[in-house]
Amino acid sequence: MRIARIIPKIEDKKNGSVDLTLLDPLLEKFKGKKGNLIPLLQGTQDLYGYIPRQAFEKISGATGIELSEMYGVATFYAQFRLHPAGKHIIKVCHGTACHVQNAKSITESLKEALKIADGETTPDGLFTLESVACLGCCSLAPVMMIGDETYGKLTGNEAVKIVKNIRIRENN
Amino acid sequence: MNAMEKTKVIVGLGSCGIAAGAKKVYDKIEALQNAENLDIELKKTSCIGMCYREPLVEIVDENGSYLYGDIDEDSVIDIIEKHVNQHNPVKEYVVQTDLFETEDNEYTKDQVKIALRNCGYIDPESIDEYEAREGYRAIKKIVGQHMSRLDVIQSVLDSGLRGRGGGGFPTGLKWKFANNNKATEKYIICNADEGDPGAFMDRSLLEGDPHAVIEGMIIGAYAIEATGGIIYCRAEYPLAIKRLNIALKQSRERGFLGENILGMQGFDFDIYIKEGAGAFVCGEETALIASVEGHRGMPRKRPPFPAASGLWNKPTNINNVETFANIPWIILNGAEAYAKYGTEKSKGTKVFALAGKIRRSGLVEVPMGMSIRDVIFKLGGGIKDGKKFKAVQMGGPSGGCIPEYLADTIVDYDSVNATGAIMGSGGMVVMDETTCMVDVARFFLEFTQKESCGKCTFCRIGTKRMLEILQKITDGKGEEGDIEKLEVLAYKIKDNSLCGLGQTAPNPVLTTIKYFRDEYEAHIRDKKCPALVCTSLLTYEVDEEKCTGCTVCAKHCPVDAIAGERKKPHHIDQDVCIKCGMCYTKCKFDAIKLS
Ligand SMILES: Cc1cc2nc3c(=O)[nH]c(=O)nc-3n(C[C@H](O)[C@H](O)[C@H](O)COP(=O)(O)O)c2cc1C
Ligand code: SF4
Ligand code: SF4
Ligand code: FES
Numbered sequence: 053m054r055i056a057r058i059i060p061k062i063e064d065k066k067n068g069s070v071d072l073t074l075l076d077p078l079l080e081k082f083k084g085k086k087g088n089l090i091p092l093l094q095g096t097q098d099l100y101g102y103i104p105r106q107a108f109e110k111i112s113g114a115t116g117i118e119l120s121e122m123y124g125v126a127t128f129y130a131q132f133r134l135h136p137a138g139k140h141i142i143k144v145c146h147g148t149a150c151h152v153q154n155a156k157s158i159t160e161s162l163k164e165a166l167k168i169a170d171g172e173t174t175p176d177g178l179f180t181l182e183s184v185a186c187l188g189c190c191s192l193a194p195v196m197m198i199g200d201e202t203y204g205k206l207t208g209n210e211a212v213k214i215v216k217n218i219r220i221r222e223n224n
Numbered sequence: 225m226n227a228m229e230k231t232k233v234i235v236g237l238g239s240c241g242i243a244a245g246a247k248k249v250y251d252k253i254e255a256l257q258n259a260e261n262l263d264i265e266l267k268k269t270s271c272i273g274m275c276y277r278e279p280l281v282e283i284v285d286e287n288g289s290y291l292y293g294d295i296d297e298d299s300v301i302d303i304i305e306k307h308v309n310q311h312n313p314v315k316e317y318v319v320q321t322d323l324f325e326t327e328d329n330e331y332t333k334d335q336v337k338i339a340l341r342n343c344g345y346i347d348p349e350s351i352d353e354y355e356a357r358e359g360y361r362a363i364k365k366i367v368g369q370h371m372s373r374l375d376v377i378q379s380v381l382d383s384g385l386r387g388r389g390g391g392g393f394p395t396g397l398k399w400k401f402a403n404n405n406k407a408t409e410k411y412i413i414c415n416a417d418e419g420d421p422g423a424f425m426d427r428s429l430l431e432g433d434p435h436a437v438i439e440g441m442i443i444g445a446y447a448i449e450a451t452g453g454i455i456y457c458r459a460e461y462p463l464a465i466k467r468l469n470i471a472l473k474q475s476r477e478r479g480f481l482g483e484n485i486l487g488m489q490g491f492d493f494d495i496y497i498k499e500g501a502g503a504f505v506c507g508e509e510t511a512l513i514a515s516v517e518g519h520r521g522m523p524r525k526r527p528p529f530p531a532a533s534g535l536w537n538k539p540t541n542i543n544n545v546e547t548f549a550n551i552p553w554i555i556l557n558g559a560e561a562y563a564k565y566g567t568e569k570s571k572g573t574k575v576f577a578l579a580g581k582i583r584r585s586g587l588v589e590v591p592m593g594m595s596i597r598d599v600i601f602k603l604g605g606g607i608k609d610g611k612k613f614k615a616v617q618m619g620g621p622s623g624g625c626i627p628e629y630l631a632d633t634i635v636d637y638d639s640v641n642a643t644g645a646i647m648g649s650g651g652m653v654v655m656d657e658t659t660c661m662v663d664v665a666r667f668f669l670e671f672t673q674k675e676s677c678g679k680c681t682f683c684r685i686g687t688k689r690m691l692e693i694l695q696k697i698t699d700g701k702g703e704e705g706d707i708e709k710l711e712v713l714a715y716k717i718k719d720n721s722l723c724g725l726g727q728t729a730p731n732p733v734l735t736t737i738k739y740f741r742d743e744y745e746a747h748i749r750d751k752k753c754p755a756l757v758c759t760s761l762l763t764y765e766v767d768e769e770k771c772t773g774c775t776v777c778a779k780h781c782p783v784d785a786i787a788g789e790r791k792k793p794h795h796i797d798q799d800v801c802i803k804c805g806m807c808y809t810k811c812k813f814d815a816i817k818l819s
Contacts, residue, residue, distance in 0.1 A: 086536070089518035090501055094459075128520040128677075130502030131459055147421030148617060148653045149579035151667050157809060185504070185671060186421035187460060189240045190579035190653075191275030191586050200462065202243035208809065 070104045079114045089117055089125055093132055102133035130184075138173040138180035140218060142198050144211075147186030149193040158194050159183060161208030162215060178222055179215065230265045231308055232284040236344060238271030238431050239463050240424075244278035245296060252297045253281075256304055264308055270432030270467075272344035274331060275586035277319050283307055293319035293328070331584050331603050336565060338573050339388075339549040340589045343432035348467050351474040354435040360480055362552035363442050367486040371555075373403060376447040380551065382559035384571030389415055389507075389544030390622065390648045391724075392570075392637040395551075401531040402448035402541040411540040412450040414441055414495075414548055415512060416457040416464070419504035420620030421671065423651030425575045426545040428587050430457070430464035433549065434471035438495060440548030442480060443555060445493040448541050453495035456512055459502060468497055504621070504675040508723050509534075509542050511677065522677045523723035544649065546575055566592035570636035574647075580617075580654040581608050590635070597631040600654060611656040615739070617664065619648030621672045622728035624735025625661060644735040646728070660757035661740040662747050666694040668732035672725060683726030686717040690733060698758040702748035707737060759805045762818045768793040770815035777807035777816065 078095040082088040092115070096107050103126060112119045126132040142162065146155045159170060162181055166174050173180040189195045192204025196211060203214055235241070235250040253266055272280050277293030281300060284290075290313050292303055299317065306312045319328040337343075346353035354360070366376060381396025402410065414437060418426040430437060441453050457465050472495055475481045485491040498516050505511045506521040513535050515521040534540025550572065554562045563571045570592040576599060579585045583605035590599060596616060600606065607613050615625040624645035626633060633639050640647045655664065673687040690713050693706050714730030721727045737744060746752045753761040766777075766786075773791040778784075785801040788794030796807070808816040 087516055087518040090515065091499070094499060094501065124520055125518070128503060129500075132501065148620065148651070148664075148667070149422045149585075151421075152580050152653065152655055152659050152664070160809075184460070185419075186423070187239075188418070188424040188427040189243050189275075190422055190424055190577065190651075191240055192243055192278070193579060193585075195243065202239060204240075204243045 070100065070106050072106055072110050074099050075107060075110055079111065088115070089122065090129070093122070093126055097132060100136075102136050105134075136173075136177075139178050139222075140198050141180045141182060142196060142215065143182050143184045143187070145185070145187045145189075145193070145195040145197070146183045147190060147193075149190035150186075150195055153193040155194040157208045158196060158206055158211045161212050165212040165215065178219060229286075230263055231286075232265045232267060232282075233304070233308070234267045234269050234282040234284070236270065236272045236278065236280040236282075237268050238428060239461075240271055240275045240428075241278045241280065242463075246279035248297050249279045249281060249295055249300050252300055253304065256301065262304070262308060264304075268347050268349070269344050270348045271428040271587060273340065273428075273587040274319065274328065274584070276584045277328070277586075280319075283313075285311070288323050289321060290318050290323070291320040292317045328584070330605070331586075331588070334594070334598070334603060335589050336573050336591050337589050338553050338562070338565075339429065339436075339546050339575050340432070340587065341553060342436060343428060343587075346433065348432050348434055349470050351435060351471070351478065354433070358556060359435055359552075360439055360478075362555035363439055363446070363480065364486060365556060366443065366446060367488050367491075373447050373449065376443060376555065377403060379555060379559045380447070383550075383554045383562040384559075384566070384569075385547065385550055385554065385562065386570065386637065387544055388546035388550075388574070388649065390619070390646065392647060395543060395547055398531070398541060398543070399444065399447050401529075402450075402539055405532060405539040407539050408451075409536075409538045410448060410450045410452075411535045411538055412441055412444050412448060412453050413512065413516070413535065413540060413542045414453070414455040414545060415507060415509075415542050416455055416461075416545050417500050417504075417507040417512065418458055418461075418545075418649065419507045419675075420622075420649055420651050422577070422579055422617070422620060422653045423649050424577045424579075425587060425650045427461050427464055428577075429545050429549050429575070430461065431467055434464075434468045435475065436549045436552060437545055438468075438471055438475055439480070440543075440551035441495060442485070442493060443551050444541065444543065444548065446491065448539075450493060450541065453493060454516060454535070455495060455497045456506070456516060457497055457499060459499045465497060465499065472497070503677075504671075505677045505723070505725050508725060511723070512542065513540065520677070522679050523725075525722060546650070567634065567636040567639075569638055574635060574650060576635075576650045576652050578604050578652050578654065580652075581611065581656040581659065582606070582654040583608050592636045593634050595632050595634050596626065596652075599635065599652065600631065604654070607654065607656050611658065613654070614657055614659060615655045615661065617645075617653040617655065617732075618651065619646035619728075619731070620651050621668050621675075622646055622724060622731055623648045624731045625655070625664065625739065626735075627739040630739075644731065644738060646731070658755055658757070660698075660753050660755035661736045661743050662694065662698055662753075663755075663757050665733045665736045666691065666698055669694055669729070672729040676725060676729075677723075680721045680723075680726055682717045682720040683722075683729065686713050686720075687726075687729055689713055690717075690730065694733070697744065697747045698753070698760070700747070700751045700758070700760045702744075704748065706748060707741070707744050711737065756818050760803050762803060762805075763798065764796055764801060764803065764805070764807060765817045765819070766794050766796055767815045767817045770813050772813050772815070774812070776810050776812065780806045780810045782806065 281292045385395045386392040483492045506515045511521040511523045530540040575589045669691045676683045678684045771793040778786040785797045
């Protein structure tokens with residue numbers, strides 16, 4: 053059930069350094085429009101990579117939407133993050149086509165290479181590993197997506213190689 | 225083609241093509257064009273449908289069209305040099321052409337493209353190319369010939385078109401209900417939430433021909449007198465959203481959207497995109513509406529149906545992407561032209577997304593009534609790697625697995641329903657002898673269990689209990705009576721759930737029990753997984769013939785179950801082994817045997 057998305061509180065290291073003025077244009081854009089909560093949350097996540105607690109409070113203050121209502125929506129949808137994520141989000145597809153073509157081995161290999169569990173972020177803040185359902189490229193199964201780039205016909209080793217190359221680029 | 229026209233080089237840039245490297249191929253051709261002053265017209269299109277051959281490059285010269293497949297940055301240089309400069313097509317790379325026989329001609333031969341009529345033919349970011357292929361002609365016909373709203377609805381009714389989102393409800397009838405309601409504010413929504421994991425028809429359509437969907441919505445808006453339009457699109461489809469935004473802007477500029485459309489007084493209509501936020505249940509109509517309104521996407525009781533009270537409590541009509549894409553063609557070519565295809569109760573054509581263990585995976589559009597076997601074997605080329613066909617999954621989490629011996633079932637709503645699966649939105653995931661059906665059932669239950677909105681007790685908790693039983697069986701801890709427990713739970717969930725998600729969630733389990741009971745029994749009684757998928761039920765052994773004594777397996781075994789001297793065959797202690805599969809993945813010599 054969707055309640056499973058509520059994960060125990062972990063320390064928000066970036067807390068305090070959130071620049072809330074970034075939210076102003078967004079609040080302006082959706083001011084007074086009905087049904088604006090989800091686009092507001094999406095916009096906030098685009099700005100910070102997640103939805104910081106202070107942002108919730110500011111949006112609530114500006115729109116009058118109850119905090120509890122906002123939290124309910126944010127935890128219902130898989131897209132929203134309540135904690136900072138890595139710079140690169142690795143989405144490994146576990147849709148039907150990828151499942152029957154061994155998507156498990158992609159996730160397992162990445163878990164081993166990055167030394168994190170599914171859903172976690174590497175200590176250096178570079179990568180977050182996630183499982184998603186169907187990226188719509190089933191003909192290239194198994195598939196993963198990093199940023200806007202999609203990689204198909206993968207093996208565990210290839211997936212690890214791609215991630216390692218990104219790490220090398222980042223460290224230079 | 226006119227002798228003065230340049231040779232056209234067209235690259236397929238759908239998400240699937242781009243993932244396979246088509247953008248790099250495109251950039252390469254562009255660089256060549258600039259460096260060598262190539263006299264070609266370089267163009268973009270979207271998914272051509274032959275996803276298994278991506279990246280695809282089509283070259284159209286004075287003789288006709290040649291579709292090249294499996295192209296990369298290197299081979300494209302060769303092809304351009306030989307075909308464009310020396311006028312010498314490179315036959316071994318040609319996957320499809322009308323000029324000579326190719327193996328892949330089979331893939332397209334029996335297809336009838338109505339919904340996909342422009343996909344792969346036009347640049348989706350160009351409204352001119354859409355208009356050049358009869359685009360926006362249907363709405364012009366309606367306005368020009370003063371077709372009344374009821375005429376339009378009658379046409380759609382006569383075509384026999386049924387909703388392509390899965391339910392199969394007659395579209396004309398739905399429009400009629402919406403038209404009957406004389407509210408001053410009404411909405412029309414395009415459901416582009418495509419949540420079925422393993423299906424990509426709607427994505428390809430939106431990326432490949434966004435104007436067709438928009439024109440379909442404009443016609444729908446006219447028919448039901450809608451004042452506002454919304455496309456609810458999955459956030460996982462960024463390219464589709466980008467192309468839709470471009471298309472909407474172009475359509476507004478040309479006066480197909482906005483006020484007094486095509487000069488018709490009082491015909492005011494515009495469309496906005498709402499991005500989903502990742503919840504499968506939002507494909508359900510009332511949940512979708514809640515989500516557009518900014519709430520948690522929880523379904524509500526019907527009636528009132530959206531046609532009476534939907535978005536903002538106004539009458540609302542929801543149709544699927546493919547449903548809308550068919551509409552302009554039907555209006556332009558007439559209901560009979562559409563109804564000519566198909567079976568008595570399922571008219572027209574249907575797009576299927578072929579994926580899984582099939583040789584040619586991609587997008588096909590076939591007349592209703594073709595057998596599943598023909599779709600998989602004639603068009604799809606059969607099973608990959610010479611393996612045996614076992615089953616095909618249709619309808620995703622709401623559907624089921626159709627076994628090999630029922631493959632002669634034809635694709636129409638009623639025939640597919642009779643197997644216990646459903647037509648669904650058009651995903652066909654093909655499975656071979658190496659797919660474990662119990663594992664597939666577990667996979668779908670895990671999905672629906674996660675995606676249940678939690679409102680109904682049986683859907684929320686029942687799916688969880690079913691998942692636990694399935695997990696137990698695949699872990700080798702299944703007991704006698706588990707299958708019966710699954711069945712009892714399945715029917716309780718079906719009977720006591722509010723929305724389609726819960727009502728259909730047990731289908732993948734019920735169909736696999738029905739057709740593959742022996743596999744369940746093998747897991748439960750013999751503690752074996754016949755397809756060698758469920759790792760806890762496998763025995764790992766070293767093949768002494770193949771083992772080189774490289775020690776890699778021993779190094780990686782988390783419980784030190786593997787012993788052996790360097791350069792001598794190793795050995796696994798079965799009492800210690802926890803069946804993690806690590807040695808199997810790590811061995812480079814294929815020396816770990818499974819049984
Ligand atoms: C759980 C659930 C998920 C659904 N997902 C989709 C979807 O992704 N796309 C879609 O078009 N219809 C989906 N439907 C069906 C819609 O509720 C609705 O029937 C359909 O959009 C109507 O359009 P049509 O008449 O053109 O088929 C879903 C239904 C349920 C119960
Ligand atoms: S059947 Fe399931 S998904 Fe549908 S309303 Fe009930 S709990 Fe929610
Ligand atoms: S399956 Fe795992 S535990 Fe068993 S021998 Fe291989 S590596 Fe060791
Ligand atoms: S199942 Fe992985 S992309 Fe569709």
